[in-house]
Structures are given as C-alpha cells and as structure tokens.
Amino acid sequence: MELNEAIQKLKREGYKMTAKRKDMLRFFAEADGYRSAKNLLNYLEPAYSGISFDTVYRNLHLFDEIGVLETTQLNGEKHFRITCTQHHHHHFICKDCGKTKEIDVCPMNEVRQKLGNYAIEDHKFEIYGLCPVCQEA
Structure with missing residues (x-):
C-alpha cells in the first residue's frame, strides 16, 4: 500500500x-x-x-x-x-534492523489439505533472522 x-x-x-x-x-x-x-x-x-x-x-x-x-x-x-497489497506474499524479517524481504512461498495449500474441514479465516507466515548487513556487524 x-x-x-x-x-x-x-x-x-x-x-x-x-x-x-x-x-x-x-x-x-x-x-x-x-x-x-x-x-x-x-x-x-x-x-x-x-x-x-x-x-x-x-x-x-x-x-x-x-x-x-x-x-x-x-x-x-x-x-x-x-500494509502490502500488491500481491500475496510473506516476509523474512531482520530481528536487528527490522528490514523485510518478500517471500513468494506460501504454506497454506498444504495446511488447508491437512485441516480439510476447518474454516481458515486468515494466516500470517514470517521468518525471523538477520539480514546480510546485520550479520556482518
């Protein structure tokens, strides 16, 4: 957005x-x-x-x-x-500086199969770690 x-x-x-x-x-x-x-x-x-x-x-x-x-x-x-509205994606988030990198992989297809009769309303998938700049610091 x-x-x-x-x-x-x-x-x-x-x-x-x-x-x-x-x-x-x-x-x-x-x-x-x-x-x-x-x-x-x-x-x-x-x-x-x-x-x-x-x-x-x-x-x-x-x-x-x-x-x-x-x-x-x-x-x-x-x-x-x-808020990101361009397309569906998730994020890698640097725990030190907060910088994000888009991840176009979504695990929801597999999750929906495993939760067949559950009504999933929303989801959030984030990976946390250190970006290359913060790793060097």
Missing part, C-alpha cells in the same frame, strides 16, 4: 486526515521494513513538540485496526509497517 492509498482508506473509513497522521503514515511508507512506536515517536518529536506516546499508540492501533499498517513482534515489542 502506498501513502496515498493509506490516506484514502483512512478517509473512506470516516477518519479525519490530520498533518500528524499523514506524517505518521509517511514514516512507514518510506521505511524499508518494520518500525517501532519509539522509532515513530523519535521521528515526529522535532515537528510535534510534546507529542505523547499515547497519541502515537492510539493512532498506530487505529491504523492497524483499519488495515493500513500490519504488525509483528520483534524482541518482545510490537513493530509496524505499511
């Missing part, structure tokens, strides 16, 4: 698009991977003096709830990235 798509989705859902929300979404749209709420807060503080962690988390929760951000857990902390 690109920045403009995320903004339009927020508006379609009936939410006001403020400059702060646009800057939050821009931060994730320009990032190459998952970022934490603290990363976002540090990014916003120079432009929005006194912005609270509550404000950041409230908006992150909203963005996740309406589907413009997706989440994962890294080192016990929730991280966020702009």
Whole structure:
C-alpha cells in the first residue's frame, strides 16, 4: 500500500486526515521494513513538540485496526509497517534492523489439505533472522 492509498482508506473509513497522521503514515511508507512506536515517536518529536506516546499508540492501533499498517513482534515489542497489497506474499524479517524481504512461498495449500474441514479465516507466515548487513556487524 502506498501513502496515498493509506490516506484514502483512512478517509473512506470516516477518519479525519490530520498533518500528524499523514506524517505518521509517511514514516512507514518510506521505511524499508518494520518500525517501532519509539522509532515513530523519535521521528515526529522535532515537528510535534510534546507529542505523547499515547497519541502515537492510539493512532498506530487505529491504523492497524483499519488495515493500513500490519504488525509483528520483534524482541518482545510490537513493530509496524505499511500494509502490502500488491500481491500475496510473506516476509523474512531482520530481528536487528527490522528490514523485510518478500517471500513468494506460501504454506497454506498444504495446511488447508491437512485441516480439510476447518474454516481458515486468515494466516500470517514470517521468518525471523538477520539480514546480510546485520550479520556482518
């Protein structure tokens, strides 16, 4: 999902698009991977003096709830990235820097066969490790 798509989705859902929300979404749209709420807060503080962690988390929760951000857990902390909508895929996620690499393999065909009479509603498949840059560091 690109920045403009995320903004339009927020508006379609009936939410006001403020400059702060646009800057939050821009931060994730320009990032190459998952970022934490603290990363976002540090990014916003120079432009929005006194912005609270509550404000950041409230908006992150909203963005996740309406589907413009997706989440994962890294080192016990929730991280966020702009939702990918181009095609179905999964991710390798670097545990140090949060960078992601798309994986076009999906195990769901095999899983569906093994769970024949179960109603699968959704899935998430992620692989965690270290990217080449973080391995060298």
